[in-house]
Amino acid sequence: MSFQDVLIQQVINGLSIGAMYALLALGFTMVYGIIELINFSHFNIFMVGTFISMLLLQAMGFNGQSTLLYGLPLIGVLTFALLATMLATGLLGVVIERLALRPLRGVPGTAPMITTIGVSYILYNIVLLTQGGTAKNFPNPMPPYHWDFGNVTLKLREVLLWGIALVLMIGLQLFVHRTKLGKAMQATAQDQEAARMVGVDVDRVIVTTFFVGSSLAGAAGFIFGLYYNYANYQIGYTAGLRAFTAAVLGGIGSIPGAMLGGVLIGLIESIGGQLIAVRWTDVIIFSLLVLVLVFRPSGLLGTAGPTKS
Amino acid sequence: MRLSKFAAVSAVALAAVAGASWASADDKTIKLGITLPITGADAADALLIQHGFEIAIQEANAAGGIKGMKLEAVIKDSGTATAGQYDPAQAATNTKALVGDPDVMAVLGPEMSGEGKAMAPILSEADMALITPSATNPDLTDPAHAAQYMPKGRPVFFRTVTTDAFQGPNMANFFKETIKATNVYILDDAGAYGVGISDAFQKQAEKIGLKVLGRDQLDPKEADYTTVLTKIKALNPDSIYFGGVNQAGVKLAKQMAEILPNVKKGGGDGIYSAEFLTGVGFPAVEGWYCTNAGPHLTDDPAAQKYVETYKAQFKTAPNDYSITAYDGALVVIDALKRVAEGGKGLTRSNVRDAIQASNLKTLQGVVSFDKMGDINDRTVSVFQFHKNDKFPLDDSGHQIAYIGVAPQS
Numbered sequence: 001m002s003f004q005d006v007l008i009q010q011v012i013n014g015l016s017i018g019a020m021y022a023l024l025a026l027g028f029t030m031v032y033g034i035i036e037l038i039n040f041s042h043f044n045i046f047m048v049g050t051f052i053s054m055l056l057l058q059a060m061g062f063n064g065q066s067t068l069l070y071g072l073p074l075i076g077v078l079t080f081a082l083l084a085t086m087l088a089t090g091l092l093g094v095v096i097e098r099l100a101l102r103p104l105r106g107v108p109g110t111a112p113m114i115t116t117i118g119v120s121y122i123l124y125n126i127v128l129l130t131q132g133g134t135a136k137n138f139p140n141p142m143p144p145y146h147w148d149f150g151n152v153t154l155k156l157r158e159v160l161l162w163g164i165a166l167v168l169m170i171g172l173q174l175f176v177h178r179t180k181l182g183k184a185m186q187a188t189a190q191d192q193e194a195a196r197m198v199g200v201d202v203d204r205v206i207v208t209t210f211f212v213g214s215s216l217a218g219a220a221g222f223i224f225g226l227y228y229n230y231a232n233y234q235i236g237y238t239a240g241l242r243a244f245t246a247a248v249l250g251g252i253g254s255i256p257g258a259m260l261g262g263v264l265i266g267l268i269e270s271i272g273g274q275l276i277a278v279r280w281t282d283v284i285i286f287s288l289l290v291l292v293l294v295f296r297p298s299g300l301l302g303t304a305g306p307t308k309s
Numbered sequence: 310m311r312l313s314k315f316a317a318v319s320a321v322a323l324a325a326v327a328g329a330s331w332a333s334a335d336d337k338t339i340k341l342g343i344t345l346p347i348t349g350a351d352a353a354d355a356l357l358i359q360h361g362f363e364i365a366i367q368e369a370n371a372a373g374g375i376k377g378m379k380l381e382a383v384i385k386d387s388g389t390a391t392a393g394q395y396d397p398a399q400a401a402t403n404t405k406a407l408v409g410d411p412d413v414m415a416v417l418g419p420e421m422s423g424e425g426k427a428m429a430p431i432l433s434e435a436d437m438a439l440i441t442p443s444a445t446n447p448d449l450t451d452p453a454h455a456a457q458y459m460p461k462g463r464p465v466f467f468r469t470v471t472t473d474a475f476q477g478p479n480m481a482n483f484f485k486e487t488i489k490a491t492n493v494y495i496l497d498d499a500g501a502y503g504v505g506i507s508d509a510f511q512k513q514a515e516k517i518g519l520k521v522l523g524r525d526q527l528d529p530k531e532a533d534y535t536t537v538l539t540k541i542k543a544l545n546p547d548s549i550y551f552g553g554v555n556q557a558g559v560k561l562a563k564q565m566a567e568i569l570p571n572v573k574k575g576g577g578d579g580i581y582s583a584e585f586l587t588g589v590g591f592p593a594v595e596g597w598y599c600t601n602a603g604p605h606l607t608d609d610p611a612a613q614k615y616v617e618t619y620k621a622q623f624k625t626a627p628n629d630y631s632i633t634a635y636d637g638a639l640v641v642i643d644a645l646k647r648v649a650e651g652g653k654g655l656t657r658s659n660v661r662d663a664i665q666a667s668n669l670k671t672l673q674g675v676v677s678f679d680k681m682g683d684i685n686d687r688t689v690s691v692f693q694f695h696k697n698d699k700f701p702l703d704d705s706g707h708q709i710a711y712i713g714v715a716p717q718s
Contacts, residue, residue, distance in 0.1 A: 001542060001543040001545070003543075005543075006539060006540070006542075006543045009539045009542075010536060010539055013533075013535045013536055013539060014536075016535075017533055017535075064590040064591065064702070065590060065591075065592065065593070066590075066591065066702075124390065125390055128348070128349075128390050132352065133348055133349035133350055133352055133388065133390075133393060133394075134350060134352060134353055134555075134584050134587070134588060135350060135555060135556070135559035135560070135584060135588030135589075136588065137587060137588055137589065137590040144567065146567075153568075155567065224532070228532060228533075228560065228563060228564070229563050229590075229593070230532070230559065230560055230563055230588075232350070232393070233393070234393045234530060235532055237530065238530055238531055238532060239532060269533070269536065270535070270536045270539075273536035273537065273540070274536060274539070274540055277525070278525060278526075278527075278536055278537040278540070279525070279526050279528065281531075281536075
């Protein structure tokens with residue numbers, strides 16, 4: 001393998017991890033954009049998404065990598081599992097908002113943020129106690145297709161991962177910019193009071209934000225399972241932290257910023273690991289984050305200056 | 310002032326209550342502490358060990374106990390949700406609790422060397438022995454580290470398996486002599502056990518001319534190893550050795566199956582486990598070699614009665630460490646008997662001395678210890694994960710095939 005091949009391969013690896021981070025970062029950035037809250041339960045909504053899709057696939061009779069599907073049945077099963085997982089985690093996000101966060105709305109200080117950490121630990125421990133701490137073999141009906149370009153390998157699951165991420169991100173962009181609810185979301189993000197005055201149902205906007213953000217986390221969780229054939233109750237931590245970093249790097253509150261940030265973190269992780277050493281990954285990622293924030297405090301695509309009082 | 314008075318009064322009251330309960334318990338039961346990572350990634354294999362201890366204790370009680378006194382197991386969980394696997398800090402907390410209970414005469418466990426390193430100094434201070442069926446890090450019984458792990462100077466860390474000082478090097482011999490690997494890339498999981506066994510493997514590999522292409526460390530909490538594997542792929546290795554346990558091992562094996570499908574691969578007893586088998590699953594797990602720091606026992610005719618008892622009681626098959634666990638408990642029970650019948654006081658120090666002097670026929674043969682507490686038998690067995698369609702895919706007794714004894718260094 002020439003050095004050039006290795007680099008191309010690492011770019012493929014990085015884009016795959018990055019696409020997952022980007023989907024996850026969107027949830028952080030959307031909630032922050034609307035109510036200026038860093039939602040730490042997002043870490044484990046992602047993890048719950050992986051488990052929901054795993055249990056769904058197992059209920060459909062898939063076990064490990066032994067049952068493979070091709071063509072239309074494969075697309076059908078994957079689409080169904082994806083949509084069902086997104087719906088389930090979206091509802092989970094709504095429930096968390098209604099039960100744990102709405103009562104705290106308007107409470108100043110860090111109470112709501114600490115609450116999200118609490119919710120995160122509740123989800124984490126529920127999964128640990130009901131599913132056990134062992135490594136799970138995520139059922140994957142996808143055949144191990146791949147294309148070889150010299151020494152560089154492109155796997156079917158990578159293409160699929162990019163595809164799902166891209167479709168969801170375009171869908172989100174259209175939703176935010178073309179629909180009435182999306183526009184209400186933008187208005188609420190700019191100024192909640194003013195939006196309320198012109199007749200926007202702010203509660204509905206916030207619930208929608210949690211639903212959309214959490215369902216994207218569910219999608220990321222499903223993709224995670226398919227990509228690694230693996231699930232464990234701990235996966236939310238590292239992925240969540242990197243995705244949160246991606247949201248900050250891209251400019252928290254900015255949707256294109258979260259996408260860019262996610263892909264960048266993925267690429268930094270793989271190419272940095274290649275050029276320096278894998279165990280230094282976190283040092284590289286967080287040093288770059290500090291540097292970006294020092295020179296551009298609002299992140300790469302964030303808008304500088306206060307939008308709210 | 311009022312507060313301290315209150316505290317003093319309640320302390321006296323507590324002591325009185327506790328004292329009363331000790332006195333009444335004293336003539337009836339002897340406690341054996343068990344600490345194992347029952348929460349997290351090590352749980353499946355910890356249970357295989359716990360069951361081995363329990364069977365030995367049940368049989369001893371059924372046979373009348375120790376001079377009429379019943380044995381009682383005090384089970385503590387050393388796995389935590391935060392660590393996701395064994396947690397050395399929790400193991401230390403458990404050990405302090407066991408030391409604090411004067412009825413506890415010896416400790417069974419731990420599963421992992423990382424726990425052992427946290428436990429050994431505390432037990433040394435109390436002069437209480439433990440016996441582990443699976444913790445294989447050599448530092449624990451190495452005279453060079455005696456100040457750290459046996460500050461009181463007397464060995465307290467006994468094992469019914471040999472150490473990584475043999476497990477790592479013998480596997481290096483196996484790589485070179487038996488599977489004819491020409492070079493190797495070594496990965497560890499940053500744990501006490503993983504780093505130690507990888508060091509021992511690497512040293513022997515360099516000595517016998519098995520070229521070491523490189524060495525890297527995996528973060529067990531990280532999900533993605535594709536970066537490091539792509540890096541390794543560029544070196545075109547013939548074989549890979551992984552020193553570590555399941556948490557990193559499962560993810561490594563899954564991702565390796567795709568990035569390096571044709572490489573020869575092996576690890577230590579950290580992946581000789583039911584969890585590695587079910588977590589990785591076929592086809593990715595196919596072909597992995599692993600070792601066990603003792604002779605292979607579950608197919609041994611001498612162990613069949615035990616295997617049947619185990620299956621009947623727990624509905625699953627035992628592995629070799631269930632047998633070394635059973636053997637370990639037998640050693641402790643035998644030591645307790647000798648102390649109780651020899652007329653010496655039933656104290657932790659006397660029990661420790663009796664364990665040190667053991668010469669007991671167990672399922673794996675005669676167990677005796679060298680002066681540091683290591684078992685005198687130094688056999689290392691090699692296994693391979695190989696699909697056997699006649700048995701369920703999660704049956705670790707049949708999907709992990711015994712290959713043979715690794716060449717001794």
